[in-house]
Amino acid sequence: MLIEEIKKYVINTDLSSTQKKSLNYFLENGFPTTKDEDWKYTSLKKVLKRKYCLKSSDFELNDEMIQQYSLGFKHKLIFKNGKIFSEPKISGVSIKQTSDLCMPKNSTLCYLNEAICKNTYEIKFDKNLNLDNPIEILHFINNNNDYFLQLRTKITCGSGSNVKLVERFCNIGKNTLINSCMHADVKRNSFFEISKLQSYNDNTHTIDNTLIDQDRDSTANVHTFSFDGSFIRNNLNFYQNNENCTSNMNGITIIDKSNFVDHHTFVDHKFQNCLSNESYKGVYFDNTKGVFNGKIMVRPDAQKINAFQSNNNLLFSDSASIKTKPQLEIYADDVKCSHGCTIGQIDKKSLFYMRSRGFSEKTAKGLLTFAFLIEVIEKLNTKEIVDYAKTEIAKKLSIEKDLL
Amino acid sequence: MKIEPKISEDILLDEVTSKEYKYGFTTNIESEKIEKGLNEDVIKFISKKKNEPDWMLDFRLEAFKVWKEMEEPDWANINYPKPDYQDIVYYCAPKQKKKLNSLDDLDPEMKRTFDRLGISIDEQKRLANVAVDIVMDSVSVATSFKEKLAELGIIFCPISEAIQKYPELVKKYIGTVIPVRDNFFSALNSAVFSDGSFCYIPKGTECPMELSTYFRINEAGTGQFERTLVIAEEGSYVSYLEGCTAPMRDENQLHAAVVELVAQDSAEIKYSTVQNWYPGDKNGKGGVFNFVTKRGICHDNAKISWTQVETGSAVTWKYPSCVLKGKNSIGEFFSVAVTNNFQQADTGTKMVHLGENSKSTIIAKGICAGKSNGSYRGLVKIAKGAKNSRNFSQCDSLLMGDKCGSHTFPYIEVDNKSSKVEHEATTSKIGEDQLFYCNQRGIGTEEAVALIVNGYCKEVLNKLPMEFAVEAKKLLEISLEGSVG
Numbered sequence: 001m002l003i004e005e006i007k008k009y010v011i012n013t014d015l016s017s018t019q020k021k022s023l024n025y026f027l028e029n030g031f032p033t034t035k036d037e038d039w040k041y042t043s044l045k046k047v048l049k050r051k052y053c054l055k056s057s058d059f060e061l062n063d064e065m066i067q068q069y070s071l072g073f074k075h076k077l078i079f080k081n082g083k084i085f086s087e088p089k090i091s092g093v094s095i096k097q098t099s100d101l102c103m104p105k106n107s108t109l110c111y112l113n114e115a116i117c118k119n120t121y122e123i124k125f126d127k128n129l130n131l132d133n134p135i136e137i138l139h140f141i142n143n144n145n146d147y148f149l150q151l152r153t154k155i156t157c158g159s160g161s162n163v164k165l166v167e168r169f170c171n172i173g174k175n176t177l178i179n180s181c182m183h184a185d186v187k188r189n190s191f192f193e194i195s196k197l198q199s200y201n202d203n204t205h206t207i208d209n210t211l212i213d214q215d216r217d218s219t220a221n222v223h224t225f226s227f228d229g230s231f232i233r234n235n236l237n238f239y240q241n242n243e244n245c246t247s248n249m250n251g252i253t254i255i256d257k258s259n260f261v262d263h264h265t266f267v268d269h270k271f272q273n274c275l276s277n278e279s280y281k282g283v284y285f286d287n288t289k290g291v292f293n294g295k296i297m298v299r300p301d302a303q304k305i306n307a308f309q310s311n312n313n314l315l316f317s318d319s320a321s322i323k324t325k326p327q328l329e330i331y332a333d334d335v336k337c338s339h340g341c342t343i344g345q346i347d348k349k350s351l352f353y354m355r356s357r358g359f360s361e362k363t364a365k366g367l368l369t370f371a372f373l374i375e376v377i378e379k380l381n382t383k384e385i386v387d388y389a390k391t392e393i394a395k396k397l398s399i400e401k402d403l404l
Numbered sequence: 405m406k407i408e409p410k411i412s413e414d415i416l417l418d419e420v421t422s423k424e425y426k427y428g429f430t431t432n433i434e435s436e437k438i439e440k441g442l443n444e445d446v447i448k449f450i451s452k453k454k455n456e457p458d459w460m461l462d463f464r465l466e467a468f469k470v471w472k473e474m475e476e477p478d479w480a481n482i483n484y485p486k487p488d489y490q491d492i493v494y495y496c497a498p499k500q501k502k503k504l505n506s507l508d509d510l511d512p513e514m515k516r517t518f519d520r521l522g523i524s525i526d527e528q529k530r531l532a533n534v535a536v537d538i539v540m541d542s543v544s545v546a547t548s549f550k551e552k553l554a555e556l557g558i559i560f561c562p563i564s565e566a567i568q569k570y571p572e573l574v575k576k577y578i579g580t581v582i583p584v585r586d587n588f589f590s591a592l593n594s595a596v597f598s599d600g601s602f603c604y605i606p607k608g609t610e611c612p613m614e615l616s617t618y619f620r621i622n623e624a625g626t627g628q629f630e631r632t633l634v635i636a637e638e639g640s641y642v643s644y645l646e647g648c649t650a651p652m653r654d655e656n657q658l659h660a661a662v663v664e665l666v667a668q669d670s671a672e673i674k675y676s677t678v679q680n681w682y683p684g685d686k687n688g689k690g691g692v693f694n695f696v697t698k699r700g701i702c703h704d705n706a707k708i709s710w711t712q713v714e715t716g717s718a719v720t721w722k723y724p725s726c727v728l729k730g731k732n733s734i735g736e737f738f739s740v741a742v743t744n745n746f747q748q749a750d751t752g753t754k755m756v757h758l759g760e761n762s763k764s765t766i767i768a769k770g771i772c773a774g775k776s777n778g779s780y781r782g783l784v785k786i787a788k789g790a791k792n793s794r795n796f797s798q799c800d801s802l803l804m805g806d807k808c809g810s811h812t813f814p815y816i817e818v819d820n821k822s823s824k825v826e827h828e829a830t831t832s833k834i835g836e837d838q839l840f841y842c843n844q845r846g847i848g849t850e851e852a853v854a855l856i857v858n859g860y861c862k863e864v865l866n867k868l869p870m871e872f873a874v875e876a877k878k879l880l881e882i883s884l885e886g887s888v889g
Contacts, residue, residue, distance in 0.1 A: 037479070041817075301806070315821040318788065326827070328812040333803035333833045341827040343818045 016100040023115035041323040052148035056081040059142040073136035092126035103183040117150035127158035134164035142173035151180035159188035175203040193221040200229030216242035226253040251280035254396040262291035278309040284320040292324040300331040309339040366399035467594030480750040481779040559604040566602035581664040589660040590697040600631035605640040616645035630661040636671035643674040665700030680716035688746025691718025704730035713876040714741040725754035728762035735764040738864040743776035752782035757790035766797040772808035779811040793823040801831040
């Protein structure tokens with residue numbers, strides 16, 4: 001049904017030759033199904049069932065709304081239904097719209113994005129730019145009908161630059177399916193960090209594709225916080241294209257109701273002396289479903305690689321489920337690679353210890369759960385984000401934030 | 405001089421890679437075989453040859469029908485030329501000159517074969533207290549200790565004999581653990597299996613000896629399709645050993661076995677395998693394709709333990725699994741998989757927890773050398789009803805040489821809140837500091853590697869029955885000669 005809508009939509013649009021190619025590729029292969037290994041546990045069927053429109057409608061956005069959803073960073077880049085509404089003026093940062101931009105892809109959804117996304121933005125950070133404050137990217141979405149939104153951003157971090165981004169969404173409209181593609185080109189000796197704050201409302205479904213190319217001596221960090229949203233699929237790919245790269249991934253997932261979160265990560269170690277670190281923690285309530293798939297690839301001759309991955313989960317309900325697949329593919333011998341994965345509950349003895357000292361069950365459980373997550377929180381170095389994470393976690397665990 | 409251990413390690417690895425397969429030879433025994441190819445007539449021929457009842461023939465024909473509609477799976481992390489299933493001889497049996505009453509009547513040539521393999525039947529009979537049911541090219545030719553077992557009511561015989569003598573037992577259990585349509589290779593096996601072993605342990609009986617079968621591919625161009633069925637009735641115990649060696653061949657041979665285990669309430673089955681089919685030469689030419697389906701079902705309080713030492717085969721595709729159906733049932737999987745030269749192994753296990761308080765343990769150790777690829781692929785599934793279930797998995801890989809690959813594909817699915825699952829995996833090579841430590845204390849590099857590899861595998865080797873541990877050690881030596889002490 002959505003495919004028909006897409007076909008109808010493209011008739012009235014001018015497509016470049018690359019876009020046409022991508023469109024044909026998408027139409028040939030369609031949306032991923034559970035028969036694809038990467039989508040084995042993630043069915044798009046329910047999400048795609050709705051009648052989405054592809055055209056955006058306009059709405060009014062005022063400062064009050066922005067204030068409400070902002071975490072209070074100095075620099076704000078605000079999008080309205082995928083179009084830039086306001087941008088920060090920072091020297092050394094250029095933001096421009098392009099129409100035709102080829103980016104790497106990891107699923108047919110990226111092809112679709114390339115073919116039909118109208119607002120592609122390129123954000124460039126100059127050489128040796130040291131951004132003192134993170135840039136907060138705020139997306140406001142509001143449409144009259146159920147909406148299939150394409151977002152497309154290319155980020156270039158010039159060599160020696162230091163860039164931090166924070167991304168947040170706010171959907172005030174109808175059911176929205178977001179298909180977002182972000183490609184970061186992290187040049188030599190630069191530092192790039194993005195925090196994805198995924199507190200969507202119940203009628204937002206998200207497919208987030210983040211691909212990061214890293215050059216020599218660079219560091220890339222991605223922090224993902226999945227707290228709300230009925231359907232979240234994160235595809236996070238790191239390509240280490242030269243020596244001495246570091247990639248860090250951290251994730252906290254706490255979901256309830258019948259929400260669904262799927263994290264797919266992939267680190268491609270192609271050169272020597274690189275490092276990757278991955279830590280994903282999940283807490284699942286009610287009828288939630290969690291999926292984790294972490295793949296680490298060490299190519300032939302990529303020696304002296306250290307790759308660590310851990311995925312820990314707490315299940316708090318019999319109706320919740322978790323499917324996890326930590327995967328290693330290693331073709332070099334002088335490497336240290338490990339992965340660990342656990343699924344369990346709060347330790348009864350610890351709980352008893354706290355209960356016997358006068359904590360209510362809720363508080364005791366909440367504190368122990370927070371302790372379980374703290375390893376990831378301690379890796380965060382931005383005050384606003386730590387604050388955000390603690391607020392959301394306290395809300396989810398129904399304990400007072402001051403306790404954390 | 406610090407670089408020295410590295411050099412000697414290289415020399416050592418060279419030695420390993422240049423090692424030819426010791427057990428590669430062919431016995432010249434007259435064989436009776438049919439034309440190549442697979443069709444209904446061939447299945448009818450096999451069935452008739454074995455004088456099988458109609459229900460067995462129907463079972464085979466049904467399987468063939470299913471198989472024809474199936475496609476060969478290609479999801480495993482292995483590359484191999486797909487065998488031409490019409491270019492295989494599906495039945496081949498050594499001509500029996502006369503019925504054998506005792507092992508002494510055995511064909512001298514065949515006996516020599518076993519002797520060269522280091523299996524002295526007499527010796528085992530006397531010393532090791534092992535009953536050996538030797539399968540040579542699909543037909544069992546010697547069975548020992550039968551009478552002693554019969555006293556206890558234990559049935560241990562070729563499955564073809566069981567079909568004749570105990571049809572109701574075979575009919576009741578065959579295809580129940582691994583249904584005909586389970587997968588491509590199990591369907592093929594169900595259609596054409598030539599022979600195999602059948603073992604039945606009655607209620608409350610503890611089998612006094614290790615039951616053991618040696619399989620051996622012999623005739624050129626024949627695939628071997630073994631079928632094993634082990635049934636342990638309530639409260640019984642059995643330890644079953646399976647070991648394989650195959651002669652050297654240039655063309656690829658296909659081995660698609662099916663092993664079904666049924667552990668009734670409170671029964672325990674210990675199934676150990678040492679697999680050393682011909683792995684191909686050092687250029688990756690030849691070697692056996694080993695596509696095996698093994699699965700056991702555990703009822704209440706029952707336990708199934710798989711132990712395997714995989715050193716052979718050009719391609720291995722094998723996942724001994726446990727369905728933990730009953731309450732408090734236990735599944736275990738201990739594996740050492742060694743790959744060298746161009747060998748490829750995609751092996752692991754499935755633990756399906758259905759019953760409450762079910763427990764499973766997975767210890768998988770991979771050793772990859774040369775240009776080989778080893779993969780661990782496992783599934784731990786905890787169903788909603790499997791409350792308080794517990795799983796612990798550990799899969800480690802040891803890489804020797806910079807051209808080999810090691811991969812891990814663990815699938816973990818948990819559907820309730822009271823279960824605990826732990827999984828950990830590491831990949832590394834033998835540390836230079838470890839070697840240095842040994843060298844420093846006067847242990848040569850070769851011995852040091854042996855020590856480290858031995859220690860690395862110990863956890864699994866310790867699980868093998870005593871008699872088998874020797875064999876396992878021997879096979880590890882062949883695969884990584886010089887590396888294992």
